[in-house]
Amino acid sequence: MIRKISATVMSVAAGALVLVGTASANHHELTPAQAKAREIYETVIGMRTAKGHGKVPEMAAYLASELRSAGFAADDMEIIPSGETAAFTLRYRGDGSSDAKPVLFLAHMDVVDAKRDDWEHDPFTLREEDGAFLGRGVADNKYGIVNLTQSFMRLKQEGFVPNRDLILVFTGDEETDMVTTRMMAYDRPDIAEAEFALNSDAGGGAYTKDGVVLPYDMQAAEKTYATFNVTSRNPGGHSSRPRPDNAIYDLARALLEIESFEFPVMANDITRASARAAAADVGGDVGKAMAKFADDPKNKKAIKVLRNNVSSSNMLSTTCVATMLDAGHAENALPQSAMATVNCRIFPGVEIDTVRDMLAEVIDNDALSVEQADERYVSSPASDPRADVNAALSAAITSRYPGAEIVPSMSAGGTDGMHFRRAGIPTFGVSGRFVELGYRASAHGLNERLPVKTFYEGLDHWIILIKTLAGSEQE
C-alpha cells in the first residue's frame, strides 16, 4: 500500500505522465507463443464476463478447451457452476518426486462491467493503440488469466513434468459476491491441502522514466473490508413539537465520535518492510517518519507525522469513515430513524466483530445499533514471506529487471487472496506486471489499459516461477 502511495507522490512530483515506451513487438513479428497469448487475450476480452451477463461459464469452457488442446486431460479439470457464473480448476500433475504439497495459481475470470457509451471504443473488443492494449479486463485480471493459461499450456507442450502438483484456480465473481472464491477456498479438500498460493491479481513492479528499477511489491497481506450500518431509531412525532431525543441528532453525535476516534496503531513485518522501502522515495519528514516507524512501530513522533499525512495514515491501523446517510421520512415530521453507512478497512488479523464492538463503544449510546451491512465479510491474516517464493520471484523479475528487490506489501484489499489466507493458505500477489511509475491502468475505470510491452515481456514470468518452484534439479 505504501509503495503505491509513494508512487503517486512521485508521479505528481515528476509532472506529466508518460506512457511506457513503444511496443517491443509489432504483431506481425510475434513468436508463436506470443501470438497464442494474444489470441487468448483477444478472445477472453471479447467475453463480457461482468455480473449479470452470464458469460463466465463460456469463458471457462473456452479456457478448458485450449488447455485440453495443449495436452491436459479433461479429467484433470473441472468447471464448477455457481448461479450464472462458475469457477474453473485444473490440476497439473507432478511426478511426486519432491513430496511437496501443491501450489495454487489464482486469477479471476469476471470483470467489473463497462458501458459501451462511456468508453472511447467498445470495451469488449481488444484494441492495440499507442503502445497499449485497451479493453475491460486487459489489466484486471484477464492479463493474469492469459498469463497462467498460456504458461501452463507452454509447459505442458514442452513436456515439463513438475515435481509437485500445480493447481489453477480461476474464480468467477471476485469483483462482486466472491461466492466462487469462498467455494474454492473453504469447500475443496483438494485445494485446502496446498502449501501456498500465488495470485496473479496483485503485486507488481515499476521503474522510473529514467529506467531506474524500483522495489517490486509482493502482496502478502490485505486490509479487509467491512461496512457497518449505524442506526438510531425514535418514536418520532410532529415537527411542531420537538422532543429532547432525536434520531438525526443522536446519529450526528455518534458520527462525530467516530470521526475523532483513532484505532490503535498496529504493525507487522510487512508494513514495516514496506515503510522502510518507501522511506527514501517519499523523502522529507514523512519519509523520515516512515524509516523511524519501520525501526520502531511504537515511536510516537513518527506515528504522529504519519497519522497527519493522508497518504500514510491508513497503513497504521484499521480505519472507519462515514460514507452515506439516510434519515427521516418527511420534512414536517420528527425522524423515526437515521442511518449512516460506515466503511472500515481492517488491519490484517483483526476480527470484524472486534471492530464492530469498538465502534459501539466509541458511540457509547445504547439507543443506536451497529450492524454489519453484509454478514459475509471475513477478516484475513497476513502471510509470512517465504524464502522459496522470494527466490523464485526474484529469479523471474531479475531476468527482466536486474537488481529489482522484493518488498512485501499490504494492499487496500479486495482480492481473492484474502479468503485463501483466511483458509490457512499463505498467499502472495506476484503478478508479472511491470510498468512505469505512475502508469494508470484504470482498472475498474474507463479505457482500462496495459502496455503492450508489459504484456509480451511478462509471458515468461510464470514459466520461471513455476520451473524454480516445481522443476526437477536438471531443469
Ligand SMILES: [Zn+2]
Ligand atoms: Zn482483480
